[in-house]
Amino acid sequence: MVKQEIAGYSGLSTDQVGVLRNLLMRKKNELLFKHRNVDEFNLTVEDRSDEIDLANADAVNAQQLRFRNRDNFYEKKIDEALTRIENEEYGLCEECSNPIGYLRLFARPTANLCIFCKEEAERDEANNGKSRVRGRMLSYLSTFSNVK
Structure with a gap:
């Protein structure tokens, strides 16, 4: 084919x-x-x-x-x-x-x-604490998970 x-x-x-x-x-x-x-x-x-x-x-x-x-x-x-x-x-x-x-x-x-850019984005996200997808600080989001 x-x-x-x-x-x-x-x-x-x-x-x-x-x-x-x-x-x-x-x-x-x-x-x-x-x-x-x-x-x-x-x-x-x-x-x-x-x-x-x-x-x-x-x-x-x-x-x-x-x-x-x-x-x-x-x-x-x-x-x-x-x-x-x-x-x-x-x-x-x-x-x-x-x-x-x-x-x-x-x-x-x-x-x-691509897989290489995605891996780099995930590393940046982990290091910087900022999500590329939503543009929010991960530390900001994690404050809500600690609220009881």
Whole structure:
């Protein structure tokens, strides 16, 4: 089989790009339906008759909100990856413009950094205490984990 390459796709074949696009679409659809029926499990007003039930309901709602926020962030990353596919920029590292390997993209289809730049970013994050993704100081975030 002859490998067909598309300009801008860093050596990914059309088949590989198709597989990765389908994978991204499947993950996006999973996210869309993931929280669809969550409200069925919420307690009704009648079920929350005492303070313990109210506290438990608040804790469950806070946890669901964290999960939804995380999933919303991931959905944005999926949309960005799909846009990069449309613009024929998918598979190229945003830092060094080198190709991102197919196996890395298959394992993490939203990856926008090659493995070398990602490792460097993680080292910088560990040394500087600042996340490149969210731009927040890790020490600032860790103060909330100590609150009881």
